[in-house]
Amino acid sequence: MDIVVQWMRLYWTKNSRGGSGAIRRSAxxxxxxxxxAEPPFVHEVQLLERNGFSPRETVxxxxxxxxxxxxxxxxGLLRVLPIRNAPEWASNGLDLAWxxxxxxxxxxxTLRRQINHRLTTERGRYYRLDTLNVSYGHRTAELFLHPPTQRVDERSHL
Structure with missing residues (x-):
């Protein structure tokens, strides 16, 4: 399978929810x-507020x-079906069976899917944005830096 997956997970707190923090996060x-790397592979990128949103990458x-x-x-087609993998204590306004x-x-x-979550723990409230980029049968280093062929936006107002 000539498939490349890039999975980005962005985590933040109320400090980056509004004002200058939100501007920085939105950028x-x-x-x-x-x-x-040789396909198929998964490129994971994690961006944490506490680390200044510096990307941590694994392949x-x-x-x-x-x-x-x-x-x-x-x-000759690729079906992509993300399974809801938010922690059980997360909320994004969707039914658990969704x-x-x-x-x-x-x-x-290429396909780009985005969904966000609100996470509540004993330490407070956190937010997460998952961006799943998938390429089928084509790979260059800059592949996902261009607009995707298809975009699915499942973000909700948190």
């Missing part, structure tokens, strides 16, 4: 340049676990 990219060979996202090749709708991309196309 963060939706994608990063890809590392040198894992193969596809993401089916418990996080289903990637199914059928008749599953994202399936998106389908053709070879040489």
């Amino acid at each position: 963060l990219p939706e994608a990063f340049a890809l590392p040198e 894992t060979s193969g596809l993401p676990p089916a418990s996080q996202v289903e990637l199914i090749e059928i008749d 599953r994202s709708p399936t998106a389908t991309i053709r070879p040489r196309q």
